[in-house]
Amino acid sequence: MALIVHKYGGTSMGSTERIRNVAKRVAKWARAGHQMVVVPSAMSGETNRLLALAKDLAPPRPDTAYNRELDMLAATGEQASSALLAIALQAEGLEAVSYAGWQVPIKTNSAYTKARIESIDDQKVRADLAAGRVVIVTGFQGVDDAGNITTLGRGGSDTSAVAVAAAMKADECLIYTDVDGVYTTDPRIVPEARRLHTVSFEEMLEMASMGSKVLQIRSVEFAGKYKVPMRVLSSFTPWDIDLGEEARSGTLITFEEDEQMEQAVVSGIAFNRDEAKVSVLGVPDKPGIAYQILGAVADANIEVDVIIQNVSKDGKTDFSFTVHRNDYARTIDLLKDKVVPALGAQEVAGDAKICKVSIVGIGMRSHVGIASKMFRALSEEGINIQMISTSEIKTSVVIDEKYMELAVRALHRAFDLDQA
């Protein structure tokens, strides 16, 4: 008997028919003897419907009073779907009870619309589990110290589920979603892409942050911090598939390197074509230039991804970074108007038609020559590398966007990712 947390997304909760299927699946687990906590999202479309009503009344504003009410509003979606799931479970003959975030309570800070979980009281939930009940905890929301309802931001139900699993010291947190796991890369680009049976927490972080939008990245950070075993699996399998088979499906995100398992050097190929590169060229090389450039960018609320500064030559250096493509024009203007004159730099250059391709793998830590193998594979395809950036478990290159698919396929093949 294990303590298991299930998380179901809005699509899985999208109609009473689907809620009934979720209930049947949860009932199967409960009848197998597991203690079950379920974290549902709002019914699909509901959060958007509610926020559209708010937007119709007043255009979004950054102020606290407005955001407090947005959270009051949006939190109703999960409260309703949780109550409905409890009713569906009761119809299955199980005892079930639902709790809103404030009832658990799930304590957060007061950053409305993007709150962070600070603590979860497990007493109430544990008492219900001990009494043989399935416990449903609303995703996406919590309560601050003053008793105001807060929400965790889009996709926050993943984080809720992991946080609840951490607080309950659950044996596993199963995230049911519309994909059946984490892949070596996007199967739409590489048909040979394989589902990973396991992926390390660090790899998952790199994959998630680079556009493999399977999980909300904060939920992975949370899982990593509290070492919650987390599984991504499909909610589209029939609810009555064999429980053992279901429990082994999807991708398990692990936190301990399994000694018995030969770790693949590279686990996956991530990519992102939403970026643009910007360079400030001929910057006099003196202390503080990185701050002067990036400080101005940050002040304008522009997020920066890759940052590169090469060694200087003749007392001058070139400073490059990437931003979201939507921020490209604004970044160039900002640099030309303010930063270049202040720094005495020569010029600003940039390109919005680029993409970033990365190889990710925890095995890279202990293997040499991985980066050079990557560069060779790209050069054999005639792909020019514009920027390189590396971390312990990731090597990224910026290339012309027109080569993206070619590069992903070449790297997938070069690192034998299409072989089980």
Added chain:
Amino acid sequence: MALIVHKYGGTSMGSTERIRNVAKRVAKWARAGHQMVVVPSAMSGETNRLLALAKDLAPPRPDTAYNRELDMLAATGEQASSALLAIALQAEGLEAVSYAGWQVPIKTNSAYTKARIESIDDQKVRADLAAGRVVIVTGFQGVDDAGNITTLGRGGSDTSAVAVAAAMKADECLIYTDVDGVYTTDPRIVPEARRLHTVSFEEMLEMASMGSKVLQIRSVEFAGKYKVPMRVLSSFTPWDIDLGEEARSGTLITFEEDEQMEQAVVSGIAFNRDEAKVSVLGVPDKPGIAYQILGAVADANIEVDVIIQNVSKDGKTDFSFTVHRNDYARTIDLLKDKVVPALGAQEVAGDAKICKVSIVGIGMRSHVGIASKMFRALSEEGINIQMISTSEIKTSVVIDEKYMELAVRALHRAFDLDQA
């Protein structure tokens, strides 16, 4: 400057356009210097939509676990409309904050789906008012001692508003609704029916319980208990009508008899055609017969309205009462099968084609001859009276239902109700 509570029904909150109008109306009151607390219902149709989803998952059951989840579900409707109203008020340039029942808190007992308010903490609301905020409190809901969400039953928002007004010692509680006040009788039957400028609490109770479905009767009881001045007025007037005019519109439900005002003897004519009469004839007159008859009826969960027992003759008496028409056949069967044999009564008779017509007026207390004036007016129209029942401020007769409109019109005229 006064402390005013406004209550808006689901129709008034039915769309963002209507919510915007509510906000403009509330803003007008706030700008005139009043401290404002607003209690909105859910957007019209929302509660039904939510409960239909629940019903689709599981047929309604009387058990506590199910009803607890129904309340979790239904309470979201008011939480959402309250947050939307806060946003609309902010868009009007006011500071506004919304609270769910549990945040105030509005404490209730644990009778899910029909909870009773036990206490309201006014501290939070008072602090916000003092800080110049409009405070929105969700109608229809509260929280029990264990922290479960409860709802007050259909129409419960009226009760919420009055209870909040009582807790805040508000100067007046304005119930905005789709009628423009309380009438001397139903204008669909008597075109000359007049709106009452004031009606006493006791009269309103009699009117409400007899089918003038303007207000939830519990809200009137609550208002009476705590002496909350309560006004029923139309939400269909333009939001920008003169505040003084609006403040005098509708019908004020009062608790102190105004000495300066000549109290009308009869304030209104109420009627109800949903009843049926039942008689147990020839009952041996001995102690306990009323209990033996009505106890059996009550045990079968049948509600009784008028009850009449006349003096006995030859040691036998006749015992009559009225029940809801839907319960008629069941009541007759029950009496024939169980009560008549046990009592040794002669027979059971009844008639479902009856109606009850009442004159209501606090002035009846101190005026003689009111009832006889009523009976004369009916006899002049050739209407036979089948049963009579009286209270301090009400005289009701049961007559053939085909005479209902005729009786109402005759009484309306006889008591000069069509004259201002």
